[in-house]
Amino acid sequence: MLTIGRDAASDIVITDATVSGRHAELRWEGRCWVVCDVGSTNGTYVSYGGAPGGERRVQRNALKEGSIVRFGEAAFRLEREPAP
Numbered sequence: 001m002l003t004i005g006r007d008a009a010s011d012i013v014i015t016d017a018t019v020s021g022r023h024a025e026l027r028w029e030g031r032c033w034v035v036c037d038v039g040s041t042n043g044t045y046v047s048y049g050g051a052p053g054g055e056r057r058v059q060r061n062a063l064k065e066g067s068i069v070r071f072g073e074a075a076f077r078l079e080r081e082p083a084p
Helices: none
Strands: 002-005 024-029 032-037 044-047 056-058 060-062 068-071 074-077
Touching: 032 044
Parallel strands: none
Antiparallel strands: 002 024, 024 032, 032 060, 044 056, 044 068, 068 074
């Protein structure tokens, strides 16, 4: 499990003011990453296709390669790391 938030103790620190101190968690569950909002103020959003209108606020959601995950106003694309 990886913690995400503005707090310096988070595994993934996002310094954007719209991100809560303890915002979300990323968990590897079997074959995919799952994002879980942990009571953030500005929400966690997922878009599978990357289209701004295609995102939805989630509490818990499985992710796939290419998913856009937004924590507050800070957005990231889930990509597979290329093999060496």
